[in-house]
Amino acid sequence: MQELTHTEKVFSVLDTGAELLEKEEDVTYLEALAEIGEMIFQGSITKSLNPELEKKVVPLIDDINTMSNISKEEYRRAIQLAVLKGMKEATQPHHAMTPDAVSLFIGYLVKKILGYEQLKDKPAVIFDPAVGSGNLLTAVMNQIGAKSNGIGGEADETLLRLSYVNSNLQEHSVDLFHQDSVSAPFVDNMDVIISDLPVGFYPNDDMAVNFKLAADEGHSYVHHLLIEKSLKHIKPGGFLFFIVPNFLFETEEAKKLHEFIKSEGIIYSLMQLPKTMFKNEKWGKSILVLRKKKEGIKSPKQALLVELPSFSNEGALGDMVQRISSWFDEQLKGS
Template identity: 40%
Template sequence: MQRTDVEKLFQLFDETANLLANDLNCTYLEALAETGENIFHDKVLQEDVSEVTRKRLDKYYFEASKQTFVKEDVRKAFQLAVLKGMRQNVQPNHQMTPDSIGMLVSFILEKFMADTKSFTLLDPAIGTANLVTTIMNYMHDYEIRAYGVDIDDVLIQLAYVSANLQEHTIELHNQDSFEDLLIDPVDVVVSDLPVGYYPDDMRAREFKLKADKGHSYAHHLFIEQSTRYTKDGGYLFFIVPNNIFQSPEAPKLQNFIKEHLHIQAFLQLPESMFKNKNAAKSILVLQKQADGVKPPQEVLLANLPSLTDKDQMETILAKIDLWVQENKK
């Protein structure tokens, strides 16, 4: 049976990462970043690999260099290899936004940005850049200047390699997302918010959404930090827990939103997408307040159907489209 390009690319990433992991005695994810760099530069960059490994890698890279692949296939194959590495070395901050969510966010974002052909975009918790590169591949007719921040150096390295292999320009910052960012305010913030507690209580004190006692919710601080780095009238698209407005800290978050933002939409993702229904998430769309920017007459609320239900999905996407058109008037 003929292999797809995604399967061919995954095999390339997987087998060369395994070779490097064994030779350099590093994790699969670290080796995946190394092999991604090699593929991008079309040569083995590691000086301390054995001669046998070098020859085997050269053979793989030479075979790959004779073929051309579309960006979306590169992203999918690289994502599969990253997922394999994450399963081997489970860490709470190593999670990836599923493709289906990335496609949905791209669809909705495109509706909101239909009046422009270029915009700036920030993901303050970019991880491996899977969400951002999904958007860039889906919205390929748009000129998107993208920025990303993450404290995890392995994830940032993977984001850098993935962006290079897909020929996307993303300016990456390896730092705590709640420090001052050397990034000008952007038109759009997009992020699959890390859920949990932020351990640095001293830094959290600089935020209105800090907890009165104990550690603050990181996902709340991300919303406040993102608001700081969004232009007046700009949009913020967050993937958030379903119960974000029901937690003990929710009243403070609601007051912050009321003061600085307009809620545009709250779209509940199908529970079937999540192993545990308590971990189910929604897409929250906000707009930063500005002179002349009015809140929507009605917030778009929807429970999204299973993505495999084509008819229901088409109905709900048409409803979103109509809602955006009405609100632009």
Template identity: 40%
Template sequence: MEKTKVENLFEWMDETTQVIEQHLNEPYLDSLVLALETLYYQSPEESMDDILTHKLNTALERIQLNDYHSDDIRKAIQFAVLKGMKDTTQQQHLITPEAVSLLVGYLVQKLVKSETLRIFDPASGTGNMLTTVISQLDTSVEAYASEVDPTLIQLALISANLQKTPIEFFHQDSLRPFLLDPVDLIVSDLPVGYYPDDIRAASYELKAKEGHSFSHHLFIEQSLNYTKHGGHLVLMVPNFIFESEGKDELHAFIQKHAHIVGVVQLPESAFKSKKNAKFILILQKKGKNTEGPKQPLLVQLPSLKNTSAMEDVLSKMNNWFKDYHNNRSEQN
């Protein structure tokens, strides 16, 4: 069988990454950054020795970047990142499943009806979800992203460059203040767990009464801080978020500051394990003339591989969004 473009490009990335990994004795993901930079700049880094430079120049002769569409590039990078993450056990080194990122993009398309859009992902990881969402939008987009992990943000930056997707990145702890005006839309696959900085957490309404606070609670508060009044948030949150410690405070906080637009329950089969399972929480930040939907969108998705069941659900969601926008135009 003939290989697809994505397979060809992934193979090139993987082989080139392994050459760098063996030569420099660097981890796979760090070596991948160097391989992608070599591809983007069409030449090896000047600091590399003659042997590695020669090997990389030979590799570059085998690939024509212009032959690949941005979607091919994004998917090939995703496969390479997944391979690199198999060797790491860190919780933050999990990538949002492709089908879920596409679904978030679909929800954003249905939710936001404007010609220009300022969008922000405060926990962007390798940037895969954000670039997947942007690739589905027909509007003019101004995009921002933040990530604390140095390897992940380097991957996100070079990946966005290769896809020709302009994104302004912040390399910082996303629970610290940003030099950023509030945006129209936040999309994010929120990190789950405890936030170690109790002093920083103390400035949040959703801080824990004692001990470390949940980072996923603080991220919801921070995301609302950087959303315009009337703006939307499409967040991937853990299945247990409204059943665990601090749930009452979280619920009260959301009721005070936002309208719950919808909850899309993702199938457990989309995740590595049950404990990693998430749902999509859609919020609208309250503003002067905002009103929540009469009936929020409540969806339990079938297996994403079950195309006929998915088509049925998408048709119902399309109808719900049609009503949602009709009711909003009547309000205005």
């Protein structure tokens, strides 16, 4: 019988522990997952459990403690598998995870643009205003390889706890904030902003009216408000990578959004994700790459508009990535 990989072993421990805590404590799987993840990070029981449950949980923690050389990516992928299982059981519509291939692709792009940045030994500061369970943020940080500091904002307490555990187990330097990132203060001068933007209406009209992209009537789009706020606070010349709905520039508010982006930033690329990734084509998404305006930066003569092939088609994807890479190389020289 083939021996389990580290990822499979860590997932098995997380899954077994989460199921035990979920049943015993009458909490959701995701809440229980955050608890067992914290125990694994601490290497011990972190809360009072009944003796029978403790007898079952302690050996699980010990199993992880006896494993050596678990990599950041192995921890991330194991947590991702467990979170995906929990999200299938969850009723919250906003509980969804960025596909792994997309996270890695964005990480590749971020690494490329940071290679052109003059950071001078300073760690790159990367912010995700809708960090969720931390999968996209830590996937990007793992891809960069160099020292980086992450910042994440998240309104959902359970997802924030999962992001906390995720970051700790991967030993990343991440500051996390329990906040509605539309209304909460942003840190200024971040190097990169990444986010799988929440899509829908923002309920607080009194807050939305402070934004240029507030709707003329009714509720405003939360993804529009986060794009505006992100462009306002990233450093001049900084890049933003957003996962957005394909209909972003097709709504009644699209003209206002496009005009705002042109006033504050530069559209570098819109890359449509493979349709096969989505059960319903109308919920398809794209990667929108923006850059904050800065004196001396030349805008591309034309934004790079591409439709990405299936991530399982290695040949076609490899050709497309090379094309995208060469295009960014050409645009970033001397910028």
